[in-house]
Amino acid sequence: MSTSTTVTTSPPTAADPHPRRWAAAVVMMIAALMDLLDTTIVNVAIPSIGHDLHASASDLQWTVSAYLLGFAAALIVSGHLGDRLGRRTLFLVGTAGFGLTSLACGIAQSPGQLIAARAAQGVLAAVLIPQVIGSFRTLFQGKERGAAFGMYGAVAGFASAIGLLLGGVLTDADLFGWGWRSVFLVNVPVALVTFVAGALLVPATKARSAGRPDALGSLVLAAGLVAIVLPLVQGRENGWPGWGWVCLAAGVLAVTGLGVFEARRRRAGTVPLLPARAFRLPAFSVGVLVQLLFSVGMQGFFLVFAVWLQAGQGYTPMQAGVLTVAFSVGGFLTAPAADALAVRHGRHVLGAGALLMAGGFAWVWSAVADASATHTGAWPLVPGLAVAGAGLGFLVVPLVNVVLSAVPADLAGGASGIFSTAQQFGGALGAAIVGTVFFGHADEGLTEALDTAMPWVTGGFLLCAALCALLPRRATAGHSGD
Numbered sequence: 001m002s003t004s005t006t007v008t009t010s011p012p013t014a015a016d017p018h019p020r021r022w023a024a025a026v027v028m029m030i031a032a033l034m035d036l037l038d039t040t041i042v043n044v045a046i047p048s049i050g051h052d053l054h055a056s057a058s059d060l061q062w063t064v065s066a067y068l069l070g071f072a073a074a075l076i077v078s079g080h081l082g083d084r085l086g087r088r089t090l091f092l093v094g095t096a097g098f099g100l101t102s103l104a105c106g107i108a109q110s111p112g113q114l115i116a117a118r119a120a121q122g123v124l125a126a127v128l129i130p131q132v133i134g135s136f137r138t139l140f141q142g143k144e145r146g147a148a149f150g151m152y153g154a155v156a157g158f159a160s161a162i163g164l165l166l167g168g169v170l171t172d173a174d175l176f177g178w179g180w181r182s183v184f185l186v187n188v189p190v191a192l193v194t195f196v197a198g199a200l201l202v203p204a205t206k207a208r209s210a211g212r213p214d215a216l217g218s219l220v221l222a223a224g225l226v227a228i229v230l231p232l233v234q235g236r237e238n239g240w241p242g243w244g245w246v247c248l249a250a251g252v253l254a255v256t257g258l259g260v261f262e263a264r265r266r267r268a269g270t271v272p273l274l275p276a277r278a279f280r281l282p283a284f285s286v287g288v289l290v291q292l293l294f295s296v297g298m299q300g301f302f303l304v305f306a307v308w309l310q311a312g313q314g315y316t317p318m319q320a321g322v323l324t325v326a327f328s329v330g331g332f333l334t335a336p337a338a339d340a341l342a343v344r345h346g347r348h349v350l351g352a353g354a355l356l357m358a359g360g361f362a363w364v365w366s367a368v369a370d371a372s373a374t375h376t377g378a379w380p381l382v383p384g385l386a387v388a389g390a391g392l393g394f395l396v397v398p399l400v401n402v403v404l405s406a407v408p409a410d411l412a413g414g415a416s417g418i419f420s421t422a423q424q425f426g427g428a429l430g431a432a433i434v435g436t437v438f439f440g441h442a443d444e445g446l447t448e449a450l451d452t453a454m455p456w457v458t459g460g461f462l463l464c465a466a467l468c469a470l471l472p473r474r475a476t477a478g479h480s481g482d
Helices: 021-053 057-085 087-106 111-139 142-173 179-185 187-201 215-234 242-264 282-312 317-345 347-369 382-396 399-404 409-440 446-468
Strands: none
Touching: 021 057, 021 087, 021 111, 021 142, 021 179, 021 187, 021 282, 021 317, 057 087, 057 111, 057 215, 057 282, 057 409, 087 111, 087 179, 087 187, 111 142, 111 409, 142 179, 142 317, 179 187, 215 242, 215 409, 282 317, 282 347, 282 382, 282 399, 282 409, 282 446, 317 347, 317 382, 347 382, 347 399, 347 446, 382 446, 399 409, 409 446
């Protein structure tokens, strides 16, 4: 439903282009497709997972949040490790690990096993994805680099469009009696094939001047992110105990304290995880917040919407997946023009996108409020989903370019990595916050629960629109982050 682009700090090479660079790019894109699909494919299967594993509401929230938290916690340090140790090695480790953790998800016999496997799957995805982007920046130059990143963006959009549909089709098809397990097990043969092809075709690249990753800082960042989400997911079922608020405060202090410590006492040769110079730029700080809020609304909405459609309105997983394709269609209509419009009109395009998303989800909210207790037809929901998807194209596609146009070139790599981390962490927060509001009112009926949760979704996008007014007036055409 959204793309995630992590740009590493490796400078382009002046050497002759690698003869198998396009074959390597195709292999790496197929591997990346596993993560891009996994971000959305599980949402439609959530109700089936809950029924089969007798999962609680918080278990379902963790099924989504654990993957995103694992990804967010490991993303930045994995990019630096690839720069230092070699991207091909990390790519192969990430691909093999993603296949194994997908197998663990597919054979899980309890919610706890599934959640643990999902967290590990997110970490391995974070090992894999930065190597793809970093390798593209090394293997390709000039127009070829633009074409390679264009291919990545197109595949990311394609994955977002079919992820929900594929999740529904695989769950409904019940291949070999696997049911929802198919959405994870489908990754296993893909990982095996791409691992072998990657070992044969992907060249070894690294950054000669790459600094040492901050291992201790990475652990602090991971612990802080988990500490923030944990009480938001578990608090409702435990009556919002005092330890939850202490845990939440400790998580916020850990993340902010890490940033302050790195700014004041940067260790020689160590790459900072949260570069203070970037956060001192208002445009970057606001842009990260916009990215975070966008992801909160997106993941939160599609988690509870899938539950409402299937458990509350009687949709099958495939019917739910087909309906949500309307959202992706809206994005396909606006995404091709979004970058060019942003170069001319800057923040106004992003603000309009956020308002379209708020308006589209408000339409869905209105249709939900009018829904009956029986099966609700798709057509009252389709226009709102399509309008919200159109807003996504205007908001997310040019967001990085608009913000990075205000960031010095030497910070572009780290800034882009933080953007991706904000996207993943925001998704985990969305599943926690919107999911908690929804499940907290589920006893009143799922339609009433969704009606209660929708103000959090629409309000988040209205706040995004307001924040867009603080972004740069113009983007830089063709900004690449070099």
